[in-house]
Amino acid sequence: xxxxxxxxxxxxxxxxxxxxxxxxxxxxxxxxxxxxxxxxxxxxxxxxxxxxxxxxxxxxxxxxxxxxxxxxxxxxxxxxxxxxxxxxxxxxxxxxxxxxxxxxxxxxxxxxxxxxxxxxxxxxxxxxxxxxxxxxxxxxxxxxxxxxxxxxxxxxxxxxxxxxxxxxxxxxxxxxxxxxxxxxxxxxxxxxxxxxxxxxxxxxxxxxxxxxxxxxxxxxxxxxxxxxxxxxxxxxxxxxxxxxxxxxxxxxxxxxxxxxxxxxxxxxxxxxxxxxxxxxxxxxxxxxxxxxxxxxxxxxxxxxxxxxxxxxxxxxxxxxxxxxxxxxxxxxxxxxxxxxxxxxxxxxxxxxxxxxx
Amino acid sequence: xxxxxxxxxxxxxxxxxxxxxxxxxxxxxxxxxxxxxxxxxxxxxxxxxxxxxxxxxxxxxxxxxxxxxxxxxxxxxxxxxxxxxxxxxxxxxxxxxxxxxxxxxxxxxxxxxxxxxxxxxxxxxxxxxxxxxxxxxxxxxxxxxxxxxxxxxxxxxxxxxxxxxxxxxxxxxxxxxxxxxxxxxxxxxxxxxxxxxxxxxxxxxxxxxxxxxxxxxxxxxxxxxxxxxxxxxxxxxxxxxxxxxxxxxxxxxxxxxxxxxxxxxxxxxxxxxxxxxxxxxxxxxxxxxxxxxx
Numbered sequence: 001x002x003x004x005x006x007x008x009x010x011x012x013x014x015x016x017x018x019x020x021x022x023x024x025x026x027x028x029x030x031x032x033x034x035x036x037x038x039x040x041x042x043x044x045x046x047x048x049x050x051x052x053x054x055x056x057x058x059x060x061x062x063x064x065x066x067x068x069x070x071x072x073x074x075x076x077x078x079x080x081x082x083x084x085x086x087x088x089x090x091x092x093x094x095x096x097x098x099x100x101x102x103x104x105x106x107x108x109x110x111x112x113x114x115x116x117x118x119x120x121x122x123x124x125x126x127x128x129x130x131x132x133x134x135x136x137x138x139x140x141x142x143x144x145x146x147x148x149x150x151x152x153x154x155x156x157x158x159x160x161x162x163x164x165x166x167x168x169x170x171x172x173x174x175x176x177x178x179x180x181x182x183x184x185x186x187x188x189x190x191x192x193x194x195x196x197x198x199x200x201x202x203x204x205x206x207x208x209x210x211x212x213x214x215x216x217x218x219x220x221x222x223x224x225x226x227x228x229x230x231x232x233x234x235x236x237x238x239x240x241x242x243x244x245x246x247x248x249x250x251x252x253x254x255x256x257x258x259x260x261x262x263x264x265x266x267x268x269x270x271x272x273x274x275x276x277x278x279x280x281x282x283x284x285x286x287x288x289x290x291x292x293x294x295x296x297x298x299x300x301x302x303x304x305x306x307x308x309x310x311x312x313x314x315x316x317x318x319x320x321x322x323x324x325x326x327x328x329x330x331x332x333x334x335x336x337x338x339x340x341x342x343x344x345x346x347x348x349x350x351x352x353x354x355x356x357x
Numbered sequence: 358x359x360x361x362x363x364x365x366x367x368x369x370x371x372x373x374x375x376x377x378x379x380x381x382x383x384x385x386x387x388x389x390x391x392x393x394x395x396x397x398x399x400x401x402x403x404x405x406x407x408x409x410x411x412x413x414x415x416x417x418x419x420x421x422x423x424x425x426x427x428x429x430x431x432x433x434x435x436x437x438x439x440x441x442x443x444x445x446x447x448x449x450x451x452x453x454x455x456x457x458x459x460x461x462x463x464x465x466x467x468x469x470x471x472x473x474x475x476x477x478x479x480x481x482x483x484x485x486x487x488x489x490x491x492x493x494x495x496x497x498x499x500x501x502x503x504x505x506x507x508x509x510x511x512x513x514x515x516x517x518x519x520x521x522x523x524x525x526x527x528x529x530x531x532x533x534x535x536x537x538x539x540x541x542x543x544x545x546x547x548x549x550x551x552x553x554x555x556x557x558x559x560x561x562x563x564x565x566x567x568x569x570x571x572x573x574x575x576x577x578x579x580x581x582x583x584x585x586x587x588x589x590x591x592x593x594x595x596x597x598x599x600x601x602x603x604x605x606x607x608x609x610x611x612x613x614x615x616x617x618x619x620x621x622x623x624x625x626x627x628x629x630x631x632x633x634x635x636x637x638x639x640x641x642x643x644x645x646x647x648x649x650x651x
Contacts (some may be wrong), residue, residue, distance in 0.1 A: 020464065024440075025618075025626035026556040026600075125620055135601060137562055137620045214420060257429060258557055258564065261455030262417050262464070284457055284557035292417040292436060295373045318487045320418035321467050325488075328468045 001118070002066040009061035009103060011238075013118055014139035014151075015279075016048045022284040023260070030138070033111050033238060033279045033302035036327065037075030040192060041115035043335045044072035044092045046159030048054040051119030052129035052249075054145075056112040058305065060103020061145065063114075067097045067155065067283055070117035070164050074192075076109025076200070076303060082184040083153035090310040091191035092338075094167045099184045109200040109303035117160030119154040133238070159339065163188075166342040190341060198299050202308040203229075206297040207315045211266060211289035213256070217356060221248040221272075225290065225312055228273065232308045238280040243310065247272030248290060261285040261310065264293035264301075276301060294320040296327050374520050407435050408500040414552045419452075420464045420491050423500070433482055434460040434505040435449065437631040443511045448495050450471055450488070456630040465492055476484060509554075513633045516598065516613050517607050518547070518589050519644035524612035531574045531591055531608050542610065543638055545569045546589075546596065553632040561600030561618030563627040568596045580606035587612045589636065600626070611636075614647035 005012075014233060015038065018031025032038035032055055054061075073080055073089050080087040082099045091111075095101060103112070122129050122140055131139025156164070167186045204334070212217070218311040230245035248268045261267065265277045267287040277285070277291055293301060294315065297337040302311065359382045398450045411431075412424040414563045423439065426432040436456050441462065450469035455462045467488035472484035520543045521528040551565040558564075561573060573594045581604065584590070588599040589606030600617035613636075627636065639647070 021453045022625065023453055023464075024556060024630065025624055026558065026560040026562055027620075028623065060612075125627060126623070135620070209415060209417065211414070257458030257460075258456040258555065259460045260416065260420070260422070260462035262420050264417055282457060282558060284555060287559075292415070292506070295418050317415045317418060317489045320486050323419050324467055325471055 003069075003116075003153070004064040004066065005145050005147055005149040005151070006062040006100065008145040008147055008149070009056055010059040012061045012141075013055050013131040013133070013144040013333050014129055015055045015131060016052045016053050018128045018279065019040070019126050019130050019132065019138065021090055022126045026128060027285055027292040027302070028132055028134075028280050028283060029263070030132045030238075031128070031279050032113065034299040036119070036198065036296075036299045036331070037111070037159045037303075038113045039331055039336065040090065040096040040117075041072045041074040041342050042119075042330065043338060044074070044090070044163075044192070045070050045091075045115045045117040046157045046163050046338075047117060048157075049114060049200040049331065049335075051115065052122060053113050053115040053120060053272050054151075056103060056109055056114060056316050058276070059105050060112060062103070063101045063151075065095050065097060065101065069095045070156070070167075071095055071101075072110055072115050075112040075116075075182050078103040078106050080104075080112075080251060082093075085184065086192065087185060088187050090197065091188040092163050092167060094164055094186040096184050096186075103186065106305065108303040111302055116153045117157060117164070118155050121152045121154050124274065159342075160251070162270045162342045163338070164298055188210050192334055196334065200300070200303040201310070202304065204297075204300040204304055204308070205311045205313055207294045207296060207302055207313050207320070208264075208291040209317055209320055211314065212259075213288035216250050216252075216254065216288055217290055218249045219270075221246070222290075224248065225274075226327065227313045232304055232306050232310065233273075234306045236267055236306050238278055240278055240281060241276040241304075243274045243276065245273075248274055250288060255290075256286055256288060258284045258286040261289065262292075264291055264298055266291040266293065294323065296320075296323045298321050366551065366565050381501070404524060405504050405506065406501050407439060407503045409504060410435060411497075411500045413496060413636060415489050416462050417544070418489070419467060419505065420462050420488065420497065422460055422462050423496060424460045426459055427511045433552055433631075434508045435566035436461055438503050438508045439500070440630065442499060442503055448492060448501075450492075453622075457557075458554050463492070463496070482583050487595045492612055493507050507632075510631045511631055512629075513550075513635065515635050515637050516615055517639040517643070517647065518611040518636045518642055519639050520546075520589075522640070522641060525589070525610040526578070526611040527574075527590075527608035531610055534574050535572055537572070542572050546591075546610065547574050547636045547638050549635075551634040551636075553582060553594070553628050553630055553634060554624055555630050556628065559599070559618075560604055560620070561628070563597055563617070563628045563632075564636065568594055570594050576606040577608060580604055581609075584609060585612065587614065587617070590614060608633075611638075612644070614644055 007130035015032045017031040042051050044047045062071050082104050125138040136142035224246040230243035233244050235242050265290050267273050269287050363444040416422040425435040450465040452464040470488035474491045523617045528539050528640045532542045533580040553563045555564050574591050584605040586602045588609045590609050592607040
């Protein structure tokens, strides 16, 4: 149960939900930049939502599958294909043994997630499989994938086996008739509804809560944040998004004591250019915090490539948490939907395979 | 009954800023009550409880920040007290607790809290049961019962340091800047005891308080591309130890053979917030022996 990395892509790493409980020791959380797409990919392959998967950045890898594998690709569209045939996103796909899955550059979004039923098996560090690149901890040997790496996935789950059976059944029952054996892959004829998916854009609007030091900024700077737009700088990475736009100025300069920061924290160094902290952020920071991007909009940020333009809209904690809980319910509903879909034999739906999402 | 209905109800439905202002008002109100040693809301409030220094606000939608004062020297014991309590008695949905210099962040999972609020608020329905409100109220309850004088005793950690030479290439510079001899710098640095305010910047990196300003030295103009793990440095009036090899601009005055960060251990960090640290000078030979044993 092995994948051989023929080409690694720009930055392909093993990630999970992140490494919590060790921030007090200065250990960064890391984990998937777009937790929603990552969780969807796991759910679609019958994994627990927190199984280790690949995060693929901007330019994708070429991966050789030695055995049959049930996979799902969610997030950015990097035109994944096997033998020149496009592999659709946001649905389970049974990749046949000895197939080469090739990704190109991102056409939409910036990060894709490849989950495999059984989850990727890497040595856990501090309870997590995530790669913490700067310290070389976790994931695959503490680093991004390189050519020749061999990834191993775990034993099939019961849910994965059910999905796999239903994919094979779909092909057999298809009006175009069997032949499942000689196809390089079998994609489900259903996918997560586009209504449930975030709309990736190069000009997303992200919502924020006022940060702890919001009131220390000048009134015109607060106006610039709320009404203006900021370009994602070329040095943006998993640690943080460096934004370029109108300078955000304090009323008066003040030295602050370092305090905990989190994903979405918008800190403003003395040059006035905000930085949105992302998955690989340090655990604490000493710059004033003007805003905090809400959790449900972090996927939008993660999928905005450098050069994208952000605008901001203020919400309150009540709204932010309402949205967060609604997103959790969506994920639970997707999970339940997948289970229902594969447990019922397709013929009981009366030709449900004709619907394509 | 759960929590602190006065704050809870009054705050609901208000915007965040007013919400905060309101909380502080109520806290001060309560502080007066507490100072007189009265019962508040049917509950005895401890004289000198942490609640009178506390300022609670959201840190995004999955964490809450508790500020416990303005200066690290006054907040140190309060932070240690709160963390020790929350480690032993985690809040519902608590993920982890992270100290800063004057604050503590508590990460939580709102989804785990949501069902709890629905039960608690059945008699007083609100349009949306906000997990943050729930966590804040729980924290106020806890802070009311805590007193910094009950802080658990600090662990003392001795860190052997080989000062100067190859281990501390900047020792002479620090001495020259302060009109001292290298030996005097070593004596001053190793005679003080330091408190670990927090770990941050890099895994296992301690922010230490208590350095003598007589050996202060500004950061180096050109940071070194690589400072070895274990290097003991001075930057401004701060001193610290590099747990992993990293670029750095601190003046390196010595090196310890101890490993401050070992990812395969649990906990991975030698130090934690609240510890007391002392540096003990060791010879080059002792350093080499120590390394050899490891």
